[in-house]
Amino acid sequence: VLWLTTGQDRREWVAVHRKHHAFTDRDGDPHSPLLRGFWHVLFLNAYYYAREARNPVTIRRFAADIRQDRLDRTVFSRGWSGLALGTALLCLILGLGPGLLAAGVHAVLYVFVVAPLINGLGHWRGAKNFGNTAYNSRVLAWITGGESLHNNHHAHPRSPRFSARRLEFDPSWVVIRALAAVRLVVITGAQIPRTAPL
Template sequence: MSTTVHDRQSRDHTRTEAAPQPMLAGEKSPAELFLVKLFAIVPALALAAAVPLAWGWGLGWTDVGLAVFFYTLTCLGVTIGFHRYFTHGAFTATRGLRIALAVTGSMALQGPIIGWVADHRRHHAYADREGDPHSPWLFGTSAGALAKGFWHAHMGWMFQREQTNAVRFAPDLLADPDIQRVNRWFPALTVVSLLAPAVAGGLITWSWWGALTAFFWAGLVRVAVLHHVTWSVNSICHMIGDRPFTARDKSANFWPLALLSMGESWHNSHHADPTCARHGVQRGQIDISARLIRIFEKLGWATKVRWPRPERLARKLNTTGSAS
Protein backbone atom coordinates (compact mmCIF):
# COMPACT_ATOMS: atom_id res chain seq x y z
CA MET A 1 0.00 0.00 0.00
CA SER A 2 1.41 3.41 -0.84
CA THR A 3 2.07 5.82 1.99
CA THR A 4 -0.27 8.32 0.35
CA VAL A 5 -3.19 5.92 0.61
CA HIS A 6 -2.17 4.98 4.14
CA ASP A 7 -2.09 8.60 5.29
CA ARG A 8 -5.44 9.46 3.68
CA GLN A 9 -7.09 6.44 5.28
CA SER A 10 -5.51 7.31 8.64
CA ARG A 11 -7.19 10.71 8.56
CA ASP A 12 -10.49 9.27 7.37
CA HIS A 13 -10.59 6.69 10.16
CA THR A 14 -10.02 9.30 12.87
CA ARG A 15 -13.70 10.11 12.36
CA THR A 16 -15.41 6.93 11.14
CA GLU A 17 -18.42 7.12 13.40
CA ALA A 18 -20.85 6.28 10.58
CA ALA A 19 -18.84 3.33 9.23
CA PRO A 20 -20.97 0.26 8.44
CA GLN A 21 -18.70 -2.18 10.28
CA PRO A 22 -19.53 -2.92 13.94
CA MET A 23 -17.47 -1.14 16.57
CA LEU A 24 -16.40 -4.33 18.37
CA ALA A 25 -14.99 -7.58 17.07
CA GLY A 26 -15.84 -10.11 19.78
CA GLU A 27 -13.82 -10.58 22.93
CA LYS A 28 -10.19 -11.10 23.83
CA SER A 29 -9.25 -14.71 24.44
CA PRO A 30 -8.24 -15.82 27.96
CA ALA A 31 -4.63 -16.03 26.73
CA GLU A 32 -4.76 -12.46 25.39
CA LEU A 33 -6.20 -11.16 28.66
CA PHE A 34 -3.49 -12.99 30.60
CA LEU A 35 -0.76 -11.41 28.48
CA VAL A 36 -2.28 -7.93 28.88
CA LYS A 37 -2.25 -8.33 32.65
CA LEU A 38 1.28 -9.76 32.58
CA PHE A 39 2.65 -6.86 30.54
CA ALA A 40 0.85 -4.31 32.73
CA ILE A 41 1.49 -5.79 36.17
CA VAL A 42 5.05 -7.18 36.04
CA PRO A 43 6.70 -3.86 35.01
CA ALA A 44 4.49 -2.07 37.56
CA LEU A 45 5.79 -4.37 40.31
CA ALA A 46 9.33 -3.56 39.23
CA LEU A 47 8.49 0.14 39.42
CA ALA A 48 7.10 -0.30 42.92
CA ALA A 49 10.34 -2.01 43.95
CA ALA A 50 12.54 0.58 42.23
CA VAL A 51 12.76 3.17 45.03
CA PRO A 52 13.92 0.85 47.85
CA LEU A 53 16.23 -0.99 45.48
CA ALA A 54 17.76 2.25 44.21
CA TRP A 55 18.50 3.26 47.81
CA GLY A 56 20.94 0.43 48.46
CA TRP A 57 21.22 -1.80 45.41
CA GLY A 58 22.28 -1.85 41.82
CA LEU A 59 21.62 1.52 40.17
CA GLY A 60 24.58 2.89 38.29
CA TRP A 61 25.17 5.44 35.55
CA THR A 62 25.18 2.68 32.93
CA ASP A 63 21.66 1.69 34.01
CA VAL A 64 20.52 5.33 33.94
CA GLY A 65 21.98 5.92 30.49
CA LEU A 66 20.46 2.75 29.03
CA ALA A 67 17.08 3.47 30.63
CA VAL A 68 17.01 6.99 29.17
CA PHE A 69 18.07 5.71 25.75
CA PHE A 70 15.49 2.91 25.53
CA TYR A 71 12.77 5.09 27.06
CA THR A 72 13.36 7.80 24.47
CA LEU A 73 13.55 5.32 21.57
CA THR A 74 10.38 3.44 22.42
CA CYS A 75 8.43 6.50 23.58
CA LEU A 76 9.08 8.25 20.26
CA GLY A 77 8.11 5.03 18.47
CA VAL A 78 4.68 5.41 20.10
CA THR A 79 4.26 9.18 19.91
CA ILE A 80 5.55 9.72 16.37
CA GLY A 81 4.85 6.27 14.98
CA PHE A 82 1.79 4.64 16.50
CA HIS A 83 0.05 7.94 17.25
CA ARG A 84 0.87 10.82 14.92
CA TYR A 85 1.73 8.75 11.83
CA PHE A 86 -0.19 5.47 11.87
CA THR A 87 -3.30 6.67 13.70
CA HIS A 88 -3.67 10.19 12.33
CA GLY A 89 -1.56 10.37 9.15
CA ALA A 90 0.14 13.61 10.22
CA PHE A 91 2.81 13.07 7.57
CA THR A 92 3.85 10.71 4.79
CA ALA A 93 6.78 8.40 5.58
CA THR A 94 9.21 6.44 3.46
CA ARG A 95 8.91 2.66 3.72
CA GLY A 96 12.05 2.42 5.85
CA LEU A 97 10.84 5.03 8.33
CA ARG A 98 7.38 3.46 8.44
CA ILE A 99 8.79 0.06 9.38
CA ALA A 100 11.23 1.57 11.89
CA LEU A 101 8.42 3.48 13.62
CA ALA A 102 6.26 0.35 13.75
CA VAL A 103 9.11 -1.68 15.28
CA THR A 104 10.19 0.88 17.90
CA GLY A 105 6.57 1.59 18.85
CA SER A 106 5.97 -2.13 19.35
CA MET A 107 9.00 -2.24 21.66
CA ALA A 108 7.11 0.02 24.09
CA LEU A 109 5.08 -3.09 25.03
CA GLN A 110 1.70 -1.38 24.68
CA GLY A 111 0.29 -4.09 22.45
CA PRO A 112 0.53 -4.96 18.74
CA ILE A 113 0.36 -2.00 16.39
CA ILE A 114 -2.93 -2.78 14.66
CA GLY A 115 -4.86 -3.15 17.90
CA TRP A 116 -3.26 0.01 19.34
CA VAL A 117 -4.21 2.10 16.31
CA ALA A 118 -7.74 0.67 16.15
CA ASP A 119 -8.32 1.49 19.83
CA HIS A 120 -7.03 5.03 19.44
CA ARG A 121 -9.06 5.79 16.31
CA ARG A 122 -12.11 4.52 18.17
CA HIS A 123 -11.20 6.84 21.07
CA HIS A 124 -11.25 9.84 18.73
CA ALA A 125 -14.46 8.75 17.03
CA TYR A 126 -16.30 8.60 20.40
CA ALA A 127 -14.13 10.83 22.62
CA ASP A 128 -15.60 11.02 26.14
CA ARG A 129 -18.86 9.48 24.99
CA GLU A 130 -20.26 5.96 25.02
CA GLY A 131 -18.03 3.92 22.75
CA ASP A 132 -14.79 5.57 23.88
CA PRO A 133 -12.68 2.68 25.21
CA HIS A 134 -10.94 4.74 27.91
CA SER A 135 -12.83 7.88 28.87
CA PRO A 136 -12.72 8.78 32.58
CA TRP A 137 -16.21 10.36 32.31
CA LEU A 138 -18.24 7.21 31.59
CA PHE A 139 -19.52 6.69 35.14
CA GLY A 140 -20.68 10.15 36.20
CA THR A 141 -19.23 13.21 37.89
CA SER A 142 -19.43 12.38 41.60
CA ALA A 143 -16.18 11.84 43.51
CA GLY A 144 -16.67 8.06 43.50
CA ALA A 145 -17.58 7.99 39.81
CA LEU A 146 -14.52 10.05 38.87
CA ALA A 147 -12.24 7.82 40.94
CA LYS A 148 -13.68 4.81 39.13
CA GLY A 149 -13.37 6.67 35.83
CA PHE A 150 -9.73 7.54 36.48
CA TRP A 151 -8.85 3.89 37.12
CA HIS A 152 -10.78 2.82 34.02
CA ALA A 153 -9.12 5.41 31.78
CA HIS A 154 -5.65 4.85 33.19
CA MET A 155 -5.44 1.07 32.88
CA GLY A 156 -8.67 -0.68 33.87
CA TRP A 157 -10.05 -0.55 30.32
CA MET A 158 -7.29 -2.87 29.10
CA PHE A 159 -8.56 -5.67 31.33
CA GLN A 160 -12.01 -5.70 29.72
CA ARG A 161 -12.82 -8.46 27.27
CA GLU A 162 -14.22 -6.32 24.45
CA GLN A 163 -12.01 -5.97 21.38
CA THR A 164 -12.08 -3.05 18.95
CA ASN A 165 -12.92 -4.03 15.38
CA ALA A 166 -9.75 -3.43 13.35
CA VAL A 167 -11.64 -4.06 10.10
CA ARG A 168 -13.60 -0.90 10.80
CA PHE A 169 -10.96 1.28 12.43
CA ALA A 170 -7.67 0.15 10.84
CA PRO A 171 -8.34 -1.40 7.41
CA ASP A 172 -5.31 0.41 5.94
CA LEU A 173 -2.99 -1.36 8.37
CA LEU A 174 -4.65 -4.73 7.80
CA ALA A 175 -3.95 -4.27 4.08
CA ASP A 176 -0.29 -3.34 4.58
CA PRO A 177 2.02 -6.43 4.40
CA ASP A 178 4.85 -4.67 6.24
CA ILE A 179 2.62 -3.68 9.14
CA GLN A 180 0.99 -7.10 9.26
CA ARG A 181 4.46 -8.58 9.59
CA VAL A 182 5.46 -6.24 12.42
CA ASN A 183 2.12 -6.95 14.11
CA ARG A 184 2.94 -10.68 14.08
CA TRP A 185 6.44 -9.96 15.41
CA PHE A 186 5.12 -8.34 18.59
CA PRO A 187 6.06 -11.28 20.91
CA ALA A 188 9.59 -11.34 19.49
CA LEU A 189 9.90 -7.56 19.75
CA THR A 190 8.80 -7.79 23.38
CA VAL A 191 11.71 -10.12 24.08
CA VAL A 192 14.10 -7.81 22.21
CA SER A 193 12.86 -4.77 24.13
CA LEU A 194 13.51 -6.44 27.49
CA LEU A 195 16.74 -8.28 26.67
CA ALA A 196 18.53 -5.66 24.56
CA PRO A 197 19.22 -3.46 27.63
CA ALA A 198 20.50 -6.51 29.51
CA VAL A 199 22.86 -7.45 26.69
CA ALA A 200 24.08 -3.86 26.40
CA GLY A 201 24.57 -3.59 30.16
CA GLY A 202 26.46 -6.85 30.30
CA LEU A 203 28.77 -5.85 27.45
CA ILE A 204 29.42 -2.35 28.80
CA THR A 205 30.26 -3.56 32.32
CA TRP A 206 31.52 -6.94 31.17
CA SER A 207 29.60 -8.61 33.98
CA TRP A 208 26.47 -10.64 34.62
CA TRP A 209 25.57 -8.19 37.40
CA GLY A 210 25.60 -5.34 34.89
CA ALA A 211 23.28 -7.34 32.64
CA LEU A 212 20.89 -8.02 35.53
CA THR A 213 20.68 -4.41 36.73
CA ALA A 214 20.25 -3.14 33.15
CA PHE A 215 17.43 -5.64 32.64
CA PHE A 216 15.71 -4.35 35.77
CA TRP A 217 16.18 -0.60 35.25
CA ALA A 218 16.33 -0.17 31.47
CA GLY A 219 14.00 -3.09 30.83
CA LEU A 220 11.23 -3.52 33.40
CA VAL A 221 11.29 -0.12 35.15
CA ARG A 222 11.63 1.76 31.84
CA VAL A 223 8.59 -0.06 30.41
CA ALA A 224 6.55 0.65 33.54
CA VAL A 225 7.35 4.38 33.54
CA LEU A 226 6.49 4.66 29.84
CA HIS A 227 3.25 2.74 30.39
CA HIS A 228 2.09 5.11 33.10
CA VAL A 229 3.10 8.23 31.20
CA THR A 230 1.12 7.02 28.16
CA TRP A 231 -1.85 5.99 30.28
CA SER A 232 -1.79 9.37 32.04
CA VAL A 233 -2.57 11.02 28.71
CA ASN A 234 -5.75 8.91 28.64
CA SER A 235 -6.68 9.65 32.24
CA ILE A 236 -5.17 12.88 33.60
CA CYS A 237 -5.28 14.71 30.26
CA HIS A 238 -9.04 14.17 30.03
CA MET A 239 -9.63 15.43 33.57
CA ILE A 240 -7.16 18.15 34.58
CA GLY A 241 -5.48 21.01 32.73
CA ASP A 242 -6.05 23.94 30.40
CA ARG A 243 -8.40 23.95 27.42
CA PRO A 244 -7.31 26.81 25.15
CA PHE A 245 -8.99 25.27 22.10
CA THR A 246 -12.52 24.09 21.47
CA ALA A 247 -13.04 20.34 21.22
CA ARG A 248 -16.11 18.14 21.47
CA ASP A 249 -14.63 16.33 24.50
CA LYS A 250 -12.91 17.09 27.80
CA SER A 251 -9.31 16.79 26.57
CA ALA A 252 -6.89 19.15 28.36
CA ASN A 253 -3.29 20.34 28.14
CA PHE A 254 -1.29 19.14 31.17
CA TRP A 255 2.17 20.73 31.11
CA PRO A 256 3.92 18.63 33.81
CA LEU A 257 3.85 15.61 31.48
CA ALA A 258 5.07 17.43 28.36
CA LEU A 259 8.72 16.36 28.59
CA LEU A 260 8.20 12.73 29.62
CA SER A 261 5.42 12.27 27.04
CA MET A 262 7.47 13.87 24.24
CA GLY A 263 4.72 16.44 23.68
CA GLU A 264 1.68 14.18 23.92
CA SER A 265 0.25 15.88 26.99
CA TRP A 266 -0.72 18.98 24.95
CA HIS A 267 -3.84 16.90 24.55
CA ASN A 268 -6.48 19.59 24.12
CA SER A 269 -4.46 21.03 21.24
CA HIS A 270 -4.27 17.56 19.71
CA HIS A 271 -8.00 16.85 19.99
CA ALA A 272 -8.77 20.24 18.49
CA ASP A 273 -6.67 19.34 15.42
CA PRO A 274 -5.99 15.56 15.48
CA THR A 275 -4.03 15.27 12.22
CA CYS A 276 -1.57 18.04 13.09
CA ALA A 277 2.05 16.85 13.44
CA ARG A 278 2.74 19.27 16.33
CA HIS A 279 0.74 19.11 19.55
CA GLY A 280 2.57 21.87 21.42
CA VAL A 281 1.31 24.63 19.16
CA GLN A 282 1.56 27.59 21.53
CA ARG A 283 4.64 29.54 22.61
CA GLY A 284 6.88 27.70 25.06
CA GLN A 285 5.16 24.31 24.70
CA ILE A 286 7.82 21.59 24.49
CA ASP A 287 7.10 18.98 21.81
CA ILE A 288 10.10 16.73 21.22
CA SER A 289 8.13 14.50 18.85
CA ALA A 290 7.41 17.43 16.54
CA ARG A 291 11.08 18.43 16.53
CA LEU A 292 12.10 14.95 15.42
CA ILE A 293 9.43 14.94 12.70
CA ARG A 294 10.97 18.21 11.47
CA ILE A 295 14.36 16.46 11.27
CA PHE A 296 12.78 13.58 9.33
CA GLU A 297 11.28 16.15 6.98
CA LYS A 298 14.67 17.81 6.38
CA LEU A 299 16.21 14.39 5.67
CA GLY A 300 13.47 13.63 3.14
CA TRP A 301 12.12 10.70 5.15
CA ALA A 302 8.86 12.52 6.02
CA THR A 303 6.87 14.55 3.49
CA LYS A 304 3.47 16.25 3.35
CA VAL A 305 3.80 17.09 7.04
CA ARG A 306 0.68 18.74 8.44
CA TRP A 307 2.18 21.58 10.47
CA PRO A 308 -0.15 23.94 12.37
CA ARG A 309 -1.48 26.92 10.45
CA PRO A 310 -2.38 30.17 12.24
CA GLU A 311 -5.77 30.45 10.55
CA ARG A 312 -6.70 26.91 11.56
CA LEU A 313 -5.64 27.54 15.17
CA ALA A 314 -7.58 30.83 15.26
CA ARG A 315 -10.79 29.03 14.29
CA LYS A 316 -10.32 26.60 17.16
CA LEU A 317 -9.56 29.09 19.95
CA ASN A 318 -11.73 28.74 23.02
CA THR A 319 -13.29 32.20 23.26
CA THR A 320 -15.06 31.39 26.52
CA GLY A 321 -11.74 31.16 28.38
CA SER A 322 -9.35 28.38 29.35
CA ALA A 323 -11.07 25.89 31.63
CA SER A 324 -9.48 23.51 34.12
Protein backbone atom coordinates (compact mmCIF):
# COMPACT_ATOMS: atom_id res chain seq x y z
CA VAL A 1 0.00 0.00 0.00
CA LEU A 2 2.88 2.40 0.81
CA TRP A 3 4.28 1.89 -2.70
CA LEU A 4 0.89 2.39 -4.41
CA THR A 5 -0.03 5.52 -2.47
CA THR A 6 3.33 7.28 -2.09
CA GLY A 7 5.84 5.52 -4.34
CA GLN A 8 8.08 4.99 -1.31
CA ASP A 9 10.33 1.97 -0.95
CA ARG A 10 9.50 0.21 2.33
CA ARG A 11 13.17 -0.26 3.32
CA GLU A 12 13.85 3.45 2.81
CA TRP A 13 10.75 4.51 4.76
CA VAL A 14 11.53 2.12 7.63
CA ALA A 15 15.18 3.20 7.75
CA VAL A 16 14.39 6.93 7.89
CA HIS A 17 11.66 6.34 10.47
CA ARG A 18 13.89 4.20 12.68
CA LYS A 19 16.73 6.71 12.42
CA HIS A 20 14.33 9.46 13.50
CA HIS A 21 13.43 7.37 16.56
CA ALA A 22 17.07 6.57 17.33
CA PHE A 23 18.09 10.25 17.24
CA THR A 24 14.84 12.04 18.09
CA ASP A 25 15.47 15.79 18.19
CA ARG A 26 19.27 15.30 18.43
CA ASP A 27 22.08 15.37 15.88
CA GLY A 28 21.31 12.63 13.38
CA ASP A 29 17.53 13.13 13.34
CA PRO A 30 16.61 13.47 9.64
CA HIS A 31 13.72 15.89 10.17
CA SER A 32 13.72 17.50 13.62
CA PRO A 33 12.07 20.93 13.81
CA LEU A 34 14.06 21.61 16.98
CA LEU A 35 17.30 21.25 15.01
CA ARG A 36 16.28 22.57 11.58
CA GLY A 37 13.47 24.94 12.49
CA PHE A 38 9.72 24.42 12.41
CA TRP A 39 9.13 26.19 9.09
CA HIS A 40 12.02 24.37 7.40
CA VAL A 41 10.57 20.99 8.34
CA LEU A 42 7.06 22.12 7.45
CA PHE A 43 8.06 23.24 3.93
CA LEU A 44 11.06 20.99 3.23
CA ASN A 45 9.94 17.73 4.86
CA ALA A 46 9.87 15.82 1.55
CA TYR A 47 13.40 17.02 0.76
CA TYR A 48 14.75 15.96 4.17
CA TYR A 49 13.09 12.55 3.83
CA ALA A 50 14.34 11.97 0.26
CA ARG A 51 17.88 13.03 1.14
CA GLU A 52 18.06 10.60 4.05
CA ALA A 53 16.37 7.80 2.08
CA ARG A 54 19.20 8.01 -0.50
CA ASN A 55 21.86 7.55 2.19
CA PRO A 56 23.08 3.93 1.86
CA VAL A 57 24.53 3.98 5.39
CA THR A 58 21.08 4.80 6.81
CA ILE A 59 19.51 1.95 4.85
CA ARG A 60 22.17 -0.57 5.92
CA ARG A 61 22.11 0.46 9.57
CA PHE A 62 18.40 0.94 10.17
CA ALA A 63 16.77 -1.51 7.73
CA ALA A 64 19.25 -4.40 7.65
CA ASP A 65 16.54 -6.80 8.85
CA ILE A 66 14.31 -6.04 5.87
CA ARG A 67 15.56 -8.25 3.08
CA GLN A 68 14.77 -7.36 -0.50
CA ASP A 69 13.30 -10.13 -2.59
CA ARG A 70 13.08 -10.22 -6.38
CA LEU A 71 9.84 -8.20 -6.43
CA ASP A 72 11.41 -5.53 -4.22
CA ARG A 73 14.38 -5.21 -6.57
CA THR A 74 12.48 -5.34 -9.86
CA VAL A 75 9.15 -3.69 -9.06
CA PHE A 76 8.86 -1.98 -5.68
CA SER A 77 12.16 -0.10 -5.97
CA ARG A 78 10.65 1.97 -8.80
CA GLY A 79 8.54 4.53 -7.00
CA TRP A 80 7.03 6.20 -10.03
CA SER A 81 5.62 2.89 -11.23
CA GLY A 82 3.87 2.46 -7.87
CA LEU A 83 2.33 5.91 -8.11
CA ALA A 84 1.30 5.25 -11.72
CA LEU A 85 -0.32 1.93 -10.81
CA GLY A 86 -2.03 3.44 -7.76
CA THR A 87 -3.37 6.29 -9.90
CA ALA A 88 -4.50 3.85 -12.60
CA LEU A 89 -6.38 1.81 -9.98
CA LEU A 90 -8.08 4.97 -8.70
CA CYS A 91 -9.07 5.87 -12.27
CA LEU A 92 -10.39 2.34 -12.84
CA ILE A 93 -12.48 2.48 -9.66
CA LEU A 94 -13.59 6.14 -9.73
CA GLY A 95 -13.35 7.05 -13.41
CA LEU A 96 -10.61 9.01 -15.19
CA GLY A 97 -11.34 12.54 -13.95
CA PRO A 98 -12.24 11.70 -10.35
CA GLY A 99 -9.36 9.20 -10.15
CA LEU A 100 -6.79 11.76 -11.31
CA LEU A 101 -8.28 14.36 -8.97
CA ALA A 102 -8.19 11.95 -6.00
CA ALA A 103 -4.56 11.01 -6.76
CA GLY A 104 -3.56 14.68 -7.05
CA VAL A 105 -5.34 15.70 -3.85
CA HIS A 106 -3.78 12.76 -1.98
CA ALA A 107 -0.28 13.62 -3.25
CA VAL A 108 -0.58 17.27 -2.27
CA LEU A 109 -2.11 16.51 1.14
CA TYR A 110 0.38 13.75 1.99
CA VAL A 111 3.56 15.48 0.78
CA PHE A 112 2.77 19.09 1.69
CA VAL A 113 0.31 18.89 4.59
CA VAL A 114 -0.04 15.64 6.57
CA ALA A 115 3.57 14.38 6.72
CA PRO A 116 5.02 17.84 7.45
CA LEU A 117 2.44 18.45 10.18
CA ILE A 118 3.28 15.12 11.83
CA ASN A 119 7.04 15.67 11.63
CA GLY A 120 6.92 19.42 12.28
CA LEU A 121 4.09 20.06 14.72
CA GLY A 122 4.53 16.63 16.32
CA HIS A 123 7.88 17.82 17.67
CA TRP A 124 7.01 21.47 18.21
CA ARG A 125 3.74 22.05 20.08
CA GLY A 126 0.90 20.13 21.70
CA ALA A 127 0.04 17.95 24.67
CA LYS A 128 2.18 15.30 26.35
CA ASN A 129 1.29 12.03 28.02
CA PHE A 130 4.85 10.69 28.23
CA GLY A 131 8.30 12.11 28.94
CA ASN A 132 9.76 12.48 25.44
CA THR A 133 10.25 15.42 23.07
CA ALA A 134 7.23 14.68 20.85
CA TYR A 135 3.75 16.16 21.27
CA ASN A 136 0.15 15.04 20.69
CA SER A 137 -2.56 16.84 18.76
CA ARG A 138 -5.99 15.29 19.30
CA VAL A 139 -7.52 17.47 16.58
CA LEU A 140 -4.94 16.61 13.92
CA ALA A 141 -5.15 12.92 14.86
CA TRP A 142 -8.52 12.80 13.09
CA ILE A 143 -6.96 13.74 9.72
CA THR A 144 -3.59 12.00 10.15
CA GLY A 145 -4.93 8.56 10.98
CA GLY A 146 -3.89 8.99 14.61
CA GLU A 147 -0.26 9.76 13.77
CA SER A 148 -0.52 13.18 15.39
CA LEU A 149 -0.69 11.41 18.73
CA HIS A 150 3.05 11.58 18.26
CA ASN A 151 4.10 11.71 21.91
CA ASN A 152 2.31 8.40 22.46
CA HIS A 153 3.95 6.91 19.37
CA HIS A 154 7.43 7.89 20.56
CA ALA A 155 6.72 6.37 23.98
CA HIS A 156 5.50 3.10 22.39
CA PRO A 157 6.93 2.98 18.85
CA ARG A 158 6.09 -0.70 18.27
CA SER A 159 2.44 -0.38 19.25
CA PRO A 160 -0.15 -0.43 16.47
CA ARG A 161 -2.36 1.90 18.53
CA PHE A 162 -1.52 5.60 18.85
CA SER A 163 -4.12 6.54 21.49
CA ALA A 164 -3.28 6.36 25.20
CA ARG A 165 -6.11 8.27 26.87
CA ARG A 166 -9.87 8.06 26.74
CA LEU A 167 -10.44 11.24 24.70
CA GLU A 168 -7.73 10.49 22.12
CA PHE A 169 -9.16 9.06 18.89
CA ASP A 170 -6.98 6.94 16.60
CA PRO A 171 -8.81 6.27 13.30
CA SER A 172 -6.12 3.82 12.16
CA TRP A 173 -6.69 1.68 15.24
CA VAL A 174 -10.36 1.32 14.27
CA VAL A 175 -9.32 0.12 10.80
CA ILE A 176 -6.68 -2.24 12.22
CA ARG A 177 -9.22 -3.75 14.63
CA ALA A 178 -11.74 -4.20 11.79
CA LEU A 179 -9.12 -5.91 9.62
CA ALA A 180 -8.16 -8.14 12.55
CA ALA A 181 -11.82 -9.04 13.12
CA VAL A 182 -12.06 -10.46 9.59
CA ARG A 183 -8.60 -12.04 9.93
CA LEU A 184 -6.87 -9.92 7.30
CA VAL A 185 -4.22 -8.79 9.80
CA VAL A 186 -2.78 -10.12 13.02
CA ILE A 187 -2.14 -7.58 15.78
CA THR A 188 1.31 -7.93 17.33
CA GLY A 189 3.45 -5.67 19.47
CA ALA A 190 2.96 -4.06 22.83
CA GLN A 191 -0.22 -2.09 23.38
CA ILE A 192 -0.12 1.41 24.81
CA PRO A 193 -1.41 1.42 28.40
CA ARG A 194 -4.99 2.71 28.56
CA THR A 195 -4.01 5.49 30.95
CA ALA A 196 -0.80 7.36 30.34
CA PRO A 197 1.45 8.11 33.35
CA LEU A 198 1.74 11.92 33.08
